Amino acid sequence: MQRGPDFPRNALLIAVAVALVLAGTYVVVTLRPAAQSSGVKVLTTFYPVYDYARNIGGDRINVSLLVPMTLDVHAFEPTPSSVQAVATASILIYNGAGLEPWIPSIVAAADNPRLVLVDSSANVSLLRVPPAFQKENRTIDPHVWLNPVLAKVQVANILRGLVQVDPADAPYFTAKAQAYSAKLDVLDAEFVNLTANPATRFFVTFHEAFAYFAKQYNLTQIPIAGPFEEDPTPSEIQNVIDAVHAHHLCYVGYESLTNPAIAESIASQTNATLIRLDPIEGLSLTDQALGMTYLLKMQDGFTKFALALNHVGCN
């Protein structure tokens, strides 16, 4: 089986992470102890909005995460403790665009009349998922955060929410949001440069998470699984294999938080190399131990896209 250059390094990193856990020195970064901050109690749903809020709110907020850090957000089901967290929060920041279909039910169950709700993808032009993947009331693609330009919209929405619950700290939040948005501008400029004249505009990703990203940079994703991570059928897998051959692609994406077996099989059958293309729907223990952030994960994605878009004809 063909294995990408990531595997030996990942195995080492995982070994280091496990060793740290066993040595008792590993620190879970999901929740900051309340004693460290008396700031506004900010509840966020999943990793990217948690990281945006942390960067904007700094030491003036006490931010926590509803979906466990290592869990793929698509697989999350709320628990009674989720409802309790909403009941005691001042503000609940979520991705929106249908990523968290359970939001209305936990907000109703929490019965918190002072809660401010922030839909971080408000004002974004949302994309529909392809008809084959539409399910009951799930027709909207939620993956806005993988486009740095739309991440700036999310940051602006979160800033508005934080100012609403803590107007006294508005200048502090505004300055931090501007500094973070400037970093997103740098990331965007890097992707604009990378995609100006690539060897190919096609890339293979594990699940269909890159529609907003691909639209922004005039690329075409070839997903193995659908936007809500349904198991691909044998004919869908064959279509990806055919597309890798047709476009002479050298790389096949897999994700840290999802079983890589199907991506490995496709890479093996096409002589392609596996690369990690994470949709940042959570952070693996390895990434947590490495101190990864949304921006660092996007930068890691940039190096992988630089490989995938600049090489063709390997098979």
Ligand SMILES: [Zn+2]
């Ligand atoms: Zn997804």
